[in-house]
Amino acid sequence: MDKTIPAVIKKYNGDETRLMDILIDIQAELGYLSDATIARIAKTLNIPQVDVEQTVSFYHFFAREPRGRYTVYLNDSVVAQFHGRAAVVRAFEEAAGCAFGQVSPDGCIGLFDTACIGMSDQEPAALINDVVFTSLTPAWAREIVAGLRAGKTVAELQGDRLGDGQNAHPLVHAMVCNHIRRRGSMVFDDYQPGAALRRVVALSSSEVIAQVKAASVRGRGGAGFPTGMKWEFARKAPGDVKYIFCNADEGEPGTFKDRVILTELPQLVFEGMAIAGYAVGARQGILYIRNEYRYLRAYLEQVLSDMRANNLLGPLIVGQAGFNFEIKIQYGAGAYVCGEESALIESAEGKRGEPRDRPPFPVEKGYLQRPTVVNNVETLCSVVKVILNGPEWYNNLGTAESKGTKVLSVSGDCEWPGIYEVVWGFSVNDILKMVGARDVQAVQVGGPSGACIAPKEFNRILAYEDLATGGSLIIIGRQRDLLPEVVLNFARFFRDESCGSCVPCRALTGMAQIVLEKIIAGRGTPTDLDRLSAWSAIMKRNRCGLGQTALNPIVTTLKNFRGLYDQRIKAGDDRFEPAFDLAAAVRDYDRAVAGT
Amino acid sequence: MPKKIIATASLAGCFGCHMSFLDIDERLLDLIELVEFDKSPFNDLKEFSRACDIGLIEGGCCNDENVHTLINFRQRCRVLVAVGECAIMGGLPSLRNVIPLQECLAEAYLHGPTVAGGATPNVIPHDPDLPKILDRVYPCHEIVKMDYFLPGCPPRADLIWDALVALVTGQELKWPYATFKFD
Numbered sequence: 103m104d105k106t107i108p109a110v111i112k113k114y115n116g117d118e119t120r121l122m123d124i125l126i127d128i129q130a131e132l133g134y135l136s137d138a139t140i141a142r143i144a145k146t147l148n149i150p151q152v153d154v155e156q157t158v159s160f161y162h163f164f165a166r167e168p169r170g171r172y173t174v175y176l177n178d179s180v181v182a183q184f185h186g187r188a189a190v191v192r193a194f195e196e197a198a199g200c201a202f203g204q205v206s207p208d209g210c211i212g213l214f215d216t217a218c219i220g221m222s223d224q225e226p227a228a229l230i231n232d233v234v235f236t237s238l239t240p241a242w243a244r245e246i247v248a249g250l251r252a253g254k255t256v257a258e259l260q261g262d263r264l265g266d267g268q269n270a271h272p273l274v275h276a277m278v279c280n281h282i283r284r285r286g287s288m289v290f291d292d293y294q295p296g297a298a299l300r301r302v303v304a305l306s307s308s309e310v311i312a313q314v315k316a317a318s319v320r321g322r323g324g325a326g327f328p329t330g331m332k333w334e335f336a337r338k339a340p341g342d343v344k345y346i347f348c349n350a351d352e353g354e355p356g357t358f359k360d361r362v363i364l365t366e367l368p369q370l371v372f373e374g375m376a377i378a379g380y381a382v383g384a385r386q387g388i389l390y391i392r393n394e395y396r397y398l399r400a401y402l403e404q405v406l407s408d409m410r411a412n413n414l415l416g417p418l419i420v421g422q423a424g425f426n427f428e429i430k431i432q433y434g435a436g437a438y439v440c441g442e443e444s445a446l447i448e449s450a451e452g453k454r455g456e457p458r459d460r461p462p463f464p465v466e467k468g469y470l471q472r473p474t475v476v477n478n479v480e481t482l483c484s485v486v487k488v489i490l491n492g493p494e495w496y497n498n499l500g501t502a503e504s505k506g507t508k509v510l511s512v513s514g515d516c517e518w519p520g521i522y523e524v525v526w527g528f529s530v531n532d533i534l535k536m537v538g539a540r541d542v543q544a545v546q547v548g549g550p551s552g553a554c555i556a557p558k559e560f561n562r563i564l565a566y567e568d569l570a571t572g573g574s575l576i577i578i579g580r581q582r583d584l585l586p587e588v589v590l591n592f593a594r595f596f597r598d599e600s601c602g603s604c605v606p607c608r609a610l611t612g613m614a615q616i617v618l619e620k621i622i623a624g625r626g627t628p629t630d631l632d633r634l635s636a637w638s639a640i641m642k643r644n645r646c647g648l649g650q651t652a653l654n655p656i657v658t659t660l661k662n663f664r665g666l667y668d669q670r671i672k673a674g675d676d677r678f679e680p681a682f683d684l685a686a687a688v689r690d691y692d693r694a695v696a697g698t
Numbered sequence: 699m700p701k702k703i704i705a706t707a708s709l710a711g712c713f714g715c716h717m718s719f720l721d722i723d724e725r726l727l728d729l730i731e732l733v734e735f736d737k738s739p740f741n742d743l744k745e746f747s748r749a750c751d752i753g754l755i756e757g758g759c760c761n762d763e764n765v766h767t768l769i770n771f772r773q774r775c776r777v778l779v780a781v782g783e784c785a786i787m788g789g790l791p792s793l794r795n796v797i798p799l800q801e802c803l804a805e806a807y808l809h810g811p812t813v814a815g816g817a818t819p820n821v822i823p824h825d826p827d828l829p830k831i832l833d834r835v836y837p838c839h840e841i842v843k844m845d846y847f848l849p850g851c852p853p854r855a856d857l858i859w860d861a862l863v864a865l866v867t868g869q870e871l872k873w874p875y876a877t878f879k880f881d
């Protein structure tokens with residue numbers, strides 16, 4: 103301990119804005135961040151201890167108490183539940199001798215739930231000390247625990263299980279699978295590394311932006327903001343130092359396309375960042391990637407250094423005077439809200455991932471108060487292809503308002519979950535056919551923050567003008583009990599992930615969960631349904647998209663699956679709360695006085 | 699217009715809301731032209747004598763007697779109003795909700811610094827005549843449906859007055875949101 107803390111802090115030049123990196127590295131060495139460690143970090147950085155504490159306490163993966171020599175983070179998402187998570191939980195608990203949320207008595211194994219880890223096409227999945235385990239079974243869970251107890255390493259337990267494509271690359275060495283089921287003409291098409299960078303230097307920065315605008319590239323992170331316009335704002339913003347962020351936080355449950363793109367085509371993404379840098383006048387790029395994807399780190403670093411060696415990064419890119427661009431990688435530490443661009447920036451500055459008030463927008467005052475562009479992984483890929491193939495080519499793909507292709511993450515009840523790159527304009531029905539889905543009760547489009555739609559809407563098309571989506575489709579089969587198995591899981595997710603800044607978001611995500619549980623238990627009243635609807639209007643006043651969409655699972659199922667609610671509601675006189683149980687409420691008292 | 703019948707109760711509250719009510723001062727004389735009181739601490743009527751139009755509830759529920767009273771009010775009153783923070787959210791008494799009841803009672807009656815070590819062993823009071831303490835303090839709406847909520851700790855007299863006039867005359871209460879937004 104004595105040497106670790108100063109050594110790590112020195113590595114980051116005592117820069118408090120690197121607190122995330124410092125904490126991640128120190129936790130990797132020491133296992134957890136004790137109060138003493140936190141005090142020491144604060145002292146060495148010469149910042150208040152609460153500043154360190156509040157960052158540590160914000161992120162799921164920072165542990166303030168030991169979480170076992172081996173820490174199992176088992177995905178708790180809807181899709182994991184669909185695919186047998188409950189049995190895997192029981193197997194882990196029995197084998198480890200402790201419940202989830204605890205560490206085994208011998209301190210060897212800690213069991214913890216975690217939100218979707220981006221493996222929805224191969225659930226149940228878990229992270230064990232940064233190694234991904236996919237398609238877990240109860241038998242295998244028992245084997246893992248026994249192996250760890252017997253002194254095997256996590257790598258030994260993974261054995262020779264390797265995924266397809268670059269997952270088998272020696273620097274990745276993961277059992278994760280890509281499951282690329284359909285390659286489109288944009289992202290997953292062949293491309294010549296470096297070609298776009300060579301082409302871009304023939305254009306001026308405003309010509310690059312003009313091309314991106316002419317192609318009408320829109321952001322793939324969910325909001326669909328016009329990329330050319332964003333770049334132009336940042337280019338025109340006063341200041342000499344500007345930043346390009348690639349948003350690879352990918353926390354929306356059911357989404358995993360950015361993982362696959364970063365596994366197969368990291369250089370495409372990095373080239374996109376460099377092009378953005380060229381257009382905006384930024385010399386520094388930062389890939390903000392979720393901690394769950396840390397298993398890619400050696401590989402991504404290698405790709406970056408290969409690019410430097412090939413003159414595709416660093417000073418004088420492709421020999422062009424004035425084209426200097428560097429990329430560094432920033433890891434998150436487990437927080438869905440950090441995908442929101444201003445929270446992502448706060449997090450990259452070493453703080454709690456709380457969204458900022460806007461304006462000012464990041465393009466004016468972003469990272470370290472400098473003009474900053476934040477773009478999704480896939481957006482940056484599209485830009486490279488626009489530069490290579492021209493705006494007309496891009497404009498010929500898709501619908502009126504949605505150009506190009508969309509990479510979809512498909513999971514849930516279907517034959518072939520995985521990655522599908524389609525031009526915008528496919529209907530939900532088309533996709534269901536493509537992925538081998540039968541007997542579908544509902545489709546969750548765009549993750550929990552999106553919409554849960556019923557079969558009567560399956561003819562709607564995926565496009566900004568109809569069903570806008572960040573690209574995740576969770577297919578929910580007839581056999582699922584929608585309210586407890588899906589909607590409640592999502593409600594819990596939002597309650598856990600709210601950053602807590604806005605009162606409606608903080609309070610109503612919790613209250614919505616309580617009311618939903620009450621309805622599911624058959625004790626709901628018509629008033630409860632009215633209340634949920636009224637709250638959703640209040641939620642629109644929250645500061646960021648998380649709070650604004652947090653009740654969407656409830657609102658969209660109330661609209662599309664009203665019958666499921668009505669059949670659980672006690673009709674008639676609702677003046678007396680059916681959920682209140684007086685006998686249960688006095689039980690503690692009876693017990694307390696029983697002995698006296 | 700026949701006079702509206704009003705009943706009031708203080709459950710797990712401090713009577714502050716009732717005091718605030720009395721702060722309408724000389725308007726009490728106007729009030730008495732509009733309403734008649736049934737069961738209420740104001741007139742010390744312990745039982746309902748008829749069906750009421752409006753029930754005003756101060757305080758949340760911390761024991762089983764509160765629950766019975768509240769349910770009785772719900773049965774008797776056409777419109778039920780939660781008056782003040784405790785009725786609405788549990789208020790100050792609900793600070794104990796984060797502590798298990800057993801610990802609360804032990805601190806209060808068995809081991810607390812102010813519990814004198816007398817000749818007889820300390821006991822947690824319990825007697826068939828005493829209400830039973832609930833596991834936590836409940837806001838009123840978790841037990842019965844509440845029709846309206848008057849925020850404040852206590853709600854200021856003017857708000858109580860205007861709300862009552864609005865209810866009695868069937869008018870809309872025209873208070874700007876900001877006047878009773880306290881956060």
Ligand SMILES: Cc1cc2nc3c(=O)[nH]c(=O)nc-3n(C[C@H](O)[C@H](O)[C@H](O)COP(=O)(O)O)c2cc1C
Binds near residue numbers: 349351439441442478
């Ligand atoms: C709660 C929340 C989570 C988000 N998560 C992501 C994410 O994981 N990846 C992403 O690209 N955008 C995410 N976004 C959207 C970003 O705020 C931002 O709009 C996007 O990164 C901009 O890039 P684009 O214009 O290329 O789409 C999220 C937004 C919210 C409100």
Ligand code: SF4
Binds near residue numbers: 457602603608646
């Ligand atoms: S809406 Fe929710 S997540 Fe977003 S800033 Fe407010 S409290 Fe935080």
